[in-house]
Amino acid sequence: MSGAAQVADVAGASAVAGSSPAAGPWRRALRRLGRRKPALLGLAVVVFFIACALLAPWLSPYDPIATSWGAIRKGPSAAHWFGTDELGRDVLARVIWGTRASLAAGVISVSISIAIGVPIGLAAGFVGGLTDGLISRVTDAFLAVPFLILAIAMAAFLGPSLTNAMIAIGISATPIFVRLTRAQVINVKVEDYVEAARALGNPPWRIAIRHVLPNVIAPLIVQTTLAIATAIIAEASLSFLGLGQQPPSPSWGSMLNTAKNYMDQAPWMAIWPGLAIFVLVLAFNLLGDGLRDALDPRGR
């Protein structure tokens, strides 16, 4: 989805913040989320994958990088539920350990985007004028280059590794957070309570952080969930191209890259890592859609 469309999509969630300054709206939003079965299913799947990542050393039946020349490209069996790969490594073990790379890429790269994008968007929206003009043009320039192509180019110049892939994805996804935060701040800064804070003599930085920022958080939460889904696909894509996690460390994308060379002999090598990416991304999208509906009372 294009950046602008995503921003427009999640912007509706801001309505929760404006509905009442008390703690009530958040509790009501949480209750609404609890009534949305697809969102709860998404949350359960995300929790399942987090548990897999954390408990990988105990859940994994084999060492994910241990090769076995006697078990090369063996189909699924009681010993190897998901089969083995071209070096005799257990596919299930690699899928379980691969969860770490995908979730880390999703969470860390989006944290980078938030850490850079939210303060810049806050400054652009709150200060306005020349600062806003300059930030907006730079954001437009970043958004003009398709997300994955920019991430590939950055990862290429930084060098192939999971860390550099996360940095490249994080920086490439930053403009969406800048644009979303800016748009929300422009709406919120004309509200009466911000005027009141200004009339009371609060300095601008205090108004921005204490009064404006908390009221633009709802759409940012929705965007974060959807951005994690995009970042997981982006990390898998970079690893698939050989620019992310490097062998022999397990990553779903690099597993698929190898699997495509053995499609006629060992199709199971391509099934499980791809299914893992699809299910995790679907779960984050379900959760994101549910959060948007729950945080936007107009959507009811």
Place this chain on the structure above:
Amino acid sequence: MTTYLIRRIATILPTLVFVTMLIFGLQQLLPGDPALVLAGEEQDPQVIAYLRERMHLDEPLPMQYLYWVGGVLQGDLGESIRSQQPVLELILQKLPVTVELAVLAMLIALLIGIPAGIVSAVRQGTAWDYAANGFALWGLSMPNFWLGILMILLFSVHLGWLPASGYVEPWVDPVANLKAMLMPAFVLGTNVAAVLMRHTRSAMLQVMNADYVRTARAKGLSRRVVILRHALRNALTPVITLGALELGTLLSGAVLTEQVFTIPGFGKLIVDSVFNRDYAVVQGVVLVTGTAYILLNLLADIAYVIVNPRLRS
């Protein structure tokens, strides 16, 4: 309209300048001396000296940028270290293949996304609506390189209906070309189809509640006429312009799709250049993509104003 055009074109100029700065800035991410990195493993002193002179590395950074952007304005995007060909020439060679893939993918996306969006909105809350929404969620969550692999497994490995890889130029053998492009175009189009379905659905739902649609219904017009002549015509305008903006998704997706199906296009060029450390080509591809996206965005905006007389003022 002329004033609007001038104002709109004026707004893209600073964006274009920042795009060039961003792409030039990529070079600064290289660890150490760019000439040493770009010279490759041989580290030939002659090559290093040539690169230093060509890239004006002894000059301050702003001057290096001005030299580079000056070259870009004259169509000089540098030279491929690997093939010694001008970067622009390389890109122009590969671009038609990706454009064909993107156009076919967009056609598939339009053929799936718009009818699915209409049915979903018209039959809101029914099994059709749930199925269309399910399709959109599937399309947005499916990594296209995995879908490509699964389709190769089914249609090439098991059924043997379509070729797993390769590319035949359309003027050499149009049928073989279509056979080779069918799976890649479908894989590339599913994500955009999902986005178009969601946009069409929400645009249709908005329009279906509009006064003029209610009037058309009250006049006793058939449901089909109301939907196709009155609602769809108005709902499609923003959808088509938003569709144009999905070019970025198609170009990003093409990188992976071309890799899976071994199609010698623009996407494969950037990936091959990354592994050959042919950084001038990487910069050239990013620059062409960014510029194309900005220009397409401009055309979409102009088209939107042309079909929406109210916006002209």
